[in-house]
Amino acid sequence: MSKKKSLLKEAPLLEVKNLETAFDIDGTYYNAVDNVSFKVKPRQIVGVVGESGCGKSVMSLSIMQLLPKGIGKVKSGEIIFDGISLEKMTEGQINKIRGKDVSMIFQEPMTSLNPVFTIGYQLQEVLFNHTKISKREARLKSIALLKSVGISRPEKIVDEYPHQLSGGMRQRVMIAIAIACQPKLLIADEPTTALDVTVQAQILELLKEIQEVNDMSVILITHDLGVVAEMCDEVIVMYAGKIVERTDVDTLFYNPKHPYTTLLLGAVPKMDEEEERLSSIKGIVPSLTNMPKVGCRFANRCPKAMPECFTTTPMLADVDQGHEVACLLYETSKPREGVK
């Protein structure tokens, strides 16, 4: 893949344009992801951060068309992966891409594997889905994959059931499944949230290692800013279904623009400060049914809120080169004449 690298460098691997994903609550659809656009370049690790309920997971499930059926749906927008639109694909078409070119690992390793099938079966399934491979080859490959994600005794584990494995091991198995067909894009939806701290570090290290070896892009969804600093090239900060800030990782930590980002960074506990209470952002993310229709969605929690924040909806726009912010503190976010 490295020979393609220079060619792919300009073109984004994934481009999401004006994505709107809605959920059906009592017959009305509410946008959980509202007008989100971003790009992921080849080999890039993009972090998506935000509080719980910000639409991070929904956004990632939308890309894979994995939204719960009959409840959630992509209302509008485009998802262009490697030159093809994913959002209008039929189930059969997207199945050819899922697990092969784009794959995903989830937050809950304890329940993400089917309890009644062996690790080997679940790992080989993705191989059988996308490659012509004999049973023997698939078995050998699955053992090799388990080995590559750092599982000792893979020839034994391959015949074991999920309940015989620890959480960290299961997440490694999930990673092995995700990388089995060498996807171009891996979406990791809070892959370490359910694991304990030492295992978290191992899993992240493994992900980074695999990303480098396989030349793949990663969308890493997390609410751990430490993880972002460690892993990511670019960061998207989401709040209430919208992107509020998008920039490279260094700028985000040293020069955050959006008050929400600043508060998020302030909520990270520091080793050298002795604090009785951890600082937090007051209030909660508004629920889907309770979303402000106009104005900035963060306004009622924002310490820098101005009267116009409640009446004017800020736009996501470049403040600096490659640093997008949606906040009325910056001229660029103010709606221009003739633009809604």
Place this chain on the structure above:
Amino acid sequence: MLKYAFRRILGMIPMLFLISIIVFTLAKLMPGDSLSGEIDPRNTNPQYIQEMREKLGYNDPLPQQYFRWIGNFVQGDFGKSTRFKIEVSEVLSERLPNTIMLGLTSIIITYILAFFMGTYSGRKPYTFGDNLIGGLNYLGLSIPSFVAGVFAIFLFSFTLGWFPSNGSVDIGTTEGTLEYWLSRFHHVLLPALVLGLLSTASYTQFLRNDIIENSRKDFVRTARAKGTPERKIYNVHILRNSVIPLITFLGFDLVAIISGAIITETIFTYPGLGQLFLQSVGTRDYPVLMTLTMLFSFLTLVGNLIADILYGVVDPRIRLD
């Protein structure tokens, strides 16, 4: 697993012993006895009756009677039917094939119907098809089998004439011929359907609900993320999980195949063990009654054991040792 089964079988012995005491006590507590079946019916001399009572051991203390009965029982001597005047084992072996035939047919029909309706409803919940199946199922659940049986006889036997209304085989067919077996099948179909009505309804709803519940699990999302086709997700990933709770029923069903159906067999005058049981109660045929009760108890224990072992087979999380 073998060790587990062996231990469970050993554990059945004290259980069966306790059951035998209860069965015996209950039989003795029932008003009346089978004396009239044991003596010369033309001789009503009270002295003769008293004599026979003494001779047959009806006046012995209960424990003594119990041990006499259980002693013979464990040696395979179930006694003599007071009604048919032949060995109980002979009475049972005459009826058993009929009952097994009825039970098996009913269960096969039940499983096939429940499987197709349950998987359909589970896959397409809250659609017209699901609601239709659900509606029919609740109808099936709420109609008692004696009503359904009588109605089925009226409609399919008398009005339409599709099925015979009683018996297990046409008179005049020779045993062993194809015609004989077809006739038996013809006779068994209607009672089997009525018998299966209730369990079909409950199995269908169980399967449906379990499929719906499992289809929301995380592992389904993982399977979809792997690019597994929808059909395979339902038929392999979900179904394999959804059959586990149904295994419990399988154990009971194995018992039901042999224990027969008291009500259905009686309504269809189908000569099986269920009908025999009811008749034995009516005629105070204690040897048959007690043997049947012991048999059913034993089968229930075996059925539970089989269900438990099957759990271990289908669910890798359950280990039997």
